[in-house]
Amino acid sequence: xxxxxxxxxxxxxxxxxxxxxxxxxxxxxxxxxxxxxxxxxxxxxxxxxxxxxxxxxxxxxxxxxxxxxxxxxxxxxxxxxxxxxxxxxxxxxxxxxxxxxxxxxxxxxxxxxxxxxxxxxxxxxxxxxxxxxxxxxxxxxxxxxxxxxxxxxxxxxxxxxxxxxxxxxxxxxxxxxxxxxxxxxxxxxxxxxxxxxxxxxxxxxxxxxxxxxxxxxxxxxxxxxxxxxxxxxxxxxxxxxxxxxxxxxxxxxxxxxxxxxxxxxxxxxxxxxxxxxxxxxxxxxxxxxxxxxxxxxxxxxxxxxxxxxxxxxxxxxxxxxxxxxxxxxxxxxxxxxxxxxxxxxxxxxxxxxxxxxxxxxxxxxxxxxxxxxxxxxxxxxxxxxxxxxxxxxxxxxxxxxxxxxxxxxxxxxxxxxxxxxxxxxxxxxxxxxxxxxxxxxxxxxxxxxxxxxxxxxxxxxxxxxxxxxxxxxxxxxxxxxxxxxxxxxxxxxxxxxxxxxxx
Numbered sequence: 001x002x003x004x005x006x007x008x009x010x011x012x013x014x015x016x017x018x019x020x021x022x023x024x025x026x027x028x029x030x031x032x033x034x035x036x037x038x039x040x041x042x043x044x045x046x047x048x049x050x051x052x053x054x055x056x057x058x059x060x061x062x063x064x065x066x067x068x069x070x071x072x073x074x075x076x077x078x079x080x081x082x083x084x085x086x087x088x089x090x091x092x093x094x095x096x097x098x099x100x101x102x103x104x105x106x107x108x109x110x111x112x113x114x115x116x117x118x119x120x121x122x123x124x125x126x127x128x129x130x131x132x133x134x135x136x137x138x139x140x141x142x143x144x145x146x147x148x149x150x151x152x153x154x155x156x157x158x159x160x161x162x163x164x165x166x167x168x169x170x171x172x173x174x175x176x177x178x179x180x181x182x183x184x185x186x187x188x189x190x191x192x193x194x195x196x197x198x199x200x201x202x203x204x205x206x207x208x209x210x211x212x213x214x215x216x217x218x219x220x221x222x223x224x225x226x227x228x229x230x231x232x233x234x235x236x237x238x239x240x241x242x243x244x245x246x247x248x249x250x251x252x253x254x255x256x257x258x259x260x261x262x263x264x265x266x267x268x269x270x271x272x273x274x275x276x277x278x279x280x281x282x283x284x285x286x287x288x289x290x291x292x293x294x295x296x297x298x299x300x301x302x303x304x305x306x307x308x309x310x311x312x313x314x315x316x317x318x319x320x321x322x323x324x325x326x327x328x329x330x331x332x333x334x335x336x337x338x339x340x341x342x343x344x345x346x347x348x349x350x351x352x353x354x355x356x357x358x359x360x361x362x363x364x365x366x367x368x369x370x371x372x373x374x375x376x377x378x379x380x381x382x383x384x385x386x387x388x389x390x391x392x393x394x395x396x397x398x399x400x401x402x403x404x405x406x407x408x409x410x411x412x413x414x415x416x417x418x419x420x421x422x423x424x425x426x427x428x429x430x431x432x433x434x435x436x437x438x439x440x441x442x443x444x445x446x447x448x449x450x451x452x453x454x455x456x457x458x459x460x461x462x463x464x465x466x467x468x469x470x471x472x473x474x475x476x477x478x479x480x481x482x483x484x485x486x487x488x489x490x491x492x493x494x495x496x497x498x499x500x501x502x503x
Contacts, residue, residue: 099135116487146177150209218267260304270294287395306330318352340371363388414445450484
């Protein structure tokens with residue numbers, strides 16, 4: 001197990017915060033008796049990703065079913081950043097030790113890919129993670145930690161490269177999360193330490209045995225422009241708490257979508273633990289540079305009703321600057337017909353001493369997407385186009401492009417791509433869903449690269465109730481065609497089983 005010396009720094013910081021908070025409890029605590037818990041929900045993840053109400057669960061969740069969402073596994077849209085503040089709970093005081101929760105996620109993953117040149121990548125691994133998240137001490141500070149592991153069941157030495165295991169088909173165990181969360185005031189909080197995050201270009205990319213995690217200092221918050229029809233605190237059973245903290249009947253609050261709000265975040269990310277690694281390295285080294293640099297990230301999202309728009313920027317000195325903007329709008333056509341439009345723009349470029357590639361470069365991409373949900377089905381069409389002097393890059397995440405799918409990202413300079421997708425939630429079996437998609441690419445600018453198409457098929461079963469709740473079984477298959485280079489079709493098969501136990 002790898003526990004880095006920087007853990008002592010986080011412990012010292014946490015102790016300092018604890019001492020400070022104990023001194024200000026009589027002032028801040030009295031003024032903010034109704035402070036919300038600074039948490040993010042299981043699917044709306046952010047700079048403070050994987051934070052879930054501490055009285056219910058801990059840091060990790062099993063992958064969401066993807067048949068009825070057109071966002072590919074391992075990708076993060078901008079509106080899923082900066083936290084899901086709907087999950088906040090109003091309580092008078094936390095009993096931190098009593099509220100401490102554990103989560104055990106058992107995962108087994110079989111991966112088999114045949115590349116264009118016929119080379120095989122194959123492995124079957126078992127592992128997962130064990131996480132703990134405390135309640136809030138002094139009503140303001142909580143701690144969390146997660147241990148990850150992946151171990152081979154079947155892993156031929158000559159078929160390395162699946163990313164299920166460490167290089168050489170070796171297993172690994174690592175303390176991937178160790179952090180403190182400080183709830184400053186209502187809707188504003190700071191996280192210090194190592195943990196998983198999800199934003200468009202810094203995220204967990206949880207598409208193998210274990211996710212990316214990051215050593216970082218992150219602040220996030222939310223500001224509403226208006227209030228609901230009742231400002232009373234509401235308990236889980238719907239009873240309100242008046243100003244004297246006594247239970248009272250309250251009117252139903254105004255739906256959250258009627259209130260305009262801005263979610264925002266600011267963070268400095270200095271190290272990353274890759275999905276199949278047991279060590280944290282600097283963000284710039286992970287990107288491929290020979291120098292050590294971190295990444296500043298700052299962004300905001302405005303949302304009101306079914307409309308949102310926002311942007312986020314990632315700056316690494318002498319390495320790269322990545323700017324990302326996205327907007328979404330839902331237009332109801334009928335009760336069961338609601339068109340969802342989305343647009344995105346990516347701008348990347350070298351900065352400073354050009355330490356990443358040794359020369360200046362730039363890359364750009366825009367994308368458009370339309371979703372049409374009809375009862376238990378979802379139909380999607382998307383288009384992207386990339387241009388510039390270099391292919392688009394995503395060293396710390398899955399690529400967020402609308403045509404980025406199971407194998408290919410379709411983000412090479414000069415390349416356009418068209419996506420068609422259909423998903424269906426099968427009604428006769430609880431939690432069973434399926435989707436199929438096709439992406440048709442065009443020729444990129446480089447004469448040494450060729451046009452490609454990809455076809456993906458997915459079947460997933462995740463019971464939502466009963467004794468099997470927490471179990472997820474998923475089969476994925478992809479075929480990539482390349483038109484040039486005298487190569488074989490690439491095939492990619494994945495079988496994943498997750499089982500989550502919370503206690």
